[in-house]
Amino acid sequence: MCGAIQGGPSLEGVDVANQAVIQGIVTRDNQPVGNAYVRLLDRNGEFTAEVPTSATGQFRFFAAPGDWTLRTLAPRAEVVDSPVSAAKGSVAEVAVAI
């Protein structure tokens, strides 16, 4: 794998109109990180969901409209928090560099 592809996983087959999607990619030195964990925290900092990244470093959540925080954990890396807003019918893309 040379270099990170842009953005989150393909949305082919997903009905985005009814979803508030948050997705993106985790990179280290511009290379995708395939063994990271991304946690979705709600507006009060409460855990809502967690996904491991794909081999290409990508992740996706189906959230509700509003403000969220992504918390990224990976081997040999500091924890990274990234704020994000989600809206119904749109896809919020987040690039996380660790």
Next chain:
Amino acid sequence: MSRENSLVTADWVEEHLDDPSIVLIEVDEDVEAYDKGHIPGAIKLDWKKDLQDGVRHDFVGKAAFEALLSERGVSNDDTVVFYGGNNNWFAAYAYWYLTYYGHKDVRLLDGGRKKWELDSRELTDEVPTRAATTYVAQEPNNDIRAFRDEVIAAIGVQNLIDVRSPDEFAGRLLAPAHVPQEAAQIGGHIPTAGNVPWSKAANDDGTFKSDADLTKLYAEVGLDQEKDTIALCRIGERSSHTWFVLSEILGYKNVKNYDGSWSEYGSLRGVPVALGDEPGEA
């Protein structure tokens, strides 16, 4: 039960990788996770294909369970150590399930797959072979499984602990946020249920919090140890995680997992439902 005889650490598992009396089993929501790499020597159980009936909305019966463990080479005398992704949700479900069928020595790897990966411990794609056994299950132990009528009878009487996220509890989301929000049933929760999201029982790396922290957590929503307790979530996996905390780590008596959970309750006619962040009235 206690932490000492139900949980093992990653270090302990590393030290016992070559111990033939221990069977490591990975159980994940993402059923392909094992194939991408697993702890050396671990076998896999597919929570859906292996553990669910496939026709009835239920898990497999005793005979099918015996056939499954026999075919995978698990003996009655083996120490079974479960681990998995999603902070051990499905591994805790499998733990509960083996306990339901009376397996004597079953443990969870504290922190599951995530802790193992974050520690950069060894993973392999080598699949071990185990000789078939003749596994004999005990009769189902319904002391740890709640059915819908018991749940309805428990409203306002027993401890009901709903372990879904606050947004699911309140009815703002119908499913965890990593799967599409397309479920058909209504949103909300069972009146009088306390909301203690399963995640509050775990650290960020997936390991369980201390006994003192855990005790305080459930006391804060008014869990009365003199009463029976039923844990529920959406489909019974996250509530297995909390059942494990209450029954196996803290040793509380009469704790049941309602594996029908919200996907069943939220589809029933004639039952009360509460919306919003408060437990609601009986």
